[in-house]
Amino acid sequence: MIIKSSDFLKSASSIKGLPEGGLPEFAFIGRSNVGKSSLMNMLLARKGLVKTSKKPGKTVLLNFFSVNDSFLLVDLPGYGFASRARSEQELWRRLIEEYLVKRKVLTDIFLLIDSRHGIMKIDEQMMEFLDHYRLKYTIVYTKADKLNKNEIAVLRQKYKGCFIASAVTGAGREELLEHIALNLPSEGAVQ
Numbered sequence: 430m431i432i433k434s435s436d437f438l439k440s441a442s443s444i445k446g447l448p449e450g451g452l453p454e455f456a457f458i459g460r461s462n463v464g465k466s467s468l469m470n471m472l473l474a475r476k477g478l479v480k481t482s483k484k485p486g487k488t489v490l491l492n493f494f495s496v497n498d499s500f501l502l503v504d505l506p507g508y509g510f511a512s513r514a515r516s517e518q519e520l521w522r523r524l525i526e527e528y529l530v531k532r533k534v535l536t537d538i539f540l541l542i543d544s545r546h547g548i549m550k551i552d553e554q555m556m557e558f559l560d561h562y563r564l565k566y567t568i569v570y571t572k573a574d575k576l577n578k579n580e581i582a583v584l585r586q587k588y589k590g591c592f593i594a595s596a597v598t599g600a601g602r603e604e605l606l607e608h609i610a611l612n613l614p615s616e617g618a619v620q
């Protein structure tokens with residue numbers, strides 16, 4: 430798939446604020462600092478479109494980016510930041526869970542895992558949640574540039590159909606874009 434256009438569409442802090450256009454959505458979720466924003470920018474070949482930072486955002490926002498006028502990428506706030514206030518964690522949980530469970534146009538969920546750390550307890554909890562609601566998700570290992578060939582081969586064996594990506598080298602970009610294209614409803618498909 431060729432990215433012809435990508436734009437920030439809107440942020441939502443509640444379910445009421447979600448976009449209404451009906452376009453299929455692909456959500457990105459993972460621990461804070463897993464490389465979510467960097468991966469999205471790499472896929473879109475837009476360096477600063479999705480904001481990257483080392484600190485967790487103060488507000489819990491879902492950020493929507495429209496691509497090729499045919500689908501949306503959704504940057505979900507990261508999980509696993511112990512420094513986050515309890516009330517904020519609760520807000521995160523309710524908003525994200527409601528979005529994931531109820532959003533009709535949600536087509537796939539990319540669950541990002543830092544290649545260096547592997548799947549951690551908090552990632553397992555997210556997988557259990559997704560499995561419980563029978564939500565389809567796709568594992569993407571990030572920061573693959575930090576691993577050697579053998580370590581990458583080991584990861585590949587762990588999850589069938591997982592992707593291994595690096596925002597630094599661009600590894601995994603073609604495969605991930607192809608995966609998105611294959612999952613688009615046919616009327617929205619781009620050549």
Ligand SMILES: Nc1nc2c(ncn2[C@@H]2O[C@H](COP(=O)(O)OP(=O)(O)O)[C@@H](O)[C@H]2O)c(=O)[nH]1
Nearest residue numbers: 461462463464465466467481482572595596597
């Ligand atoms: N080496 C390497 N570092 C990365 C990669 N992706 C992100 N990072 C770094 O990891 C940190 C967190 O990245 P960010 O995209 O903001 O993560 P987010 O919190 O999940 O959105 C930043 O310092 C990035 O420069 C990658 O593919 N390789």
Ligand SMILES: [Mg+2]
Nearest residue numbers: 465466480481
């Ligand atoms: Mg981010």
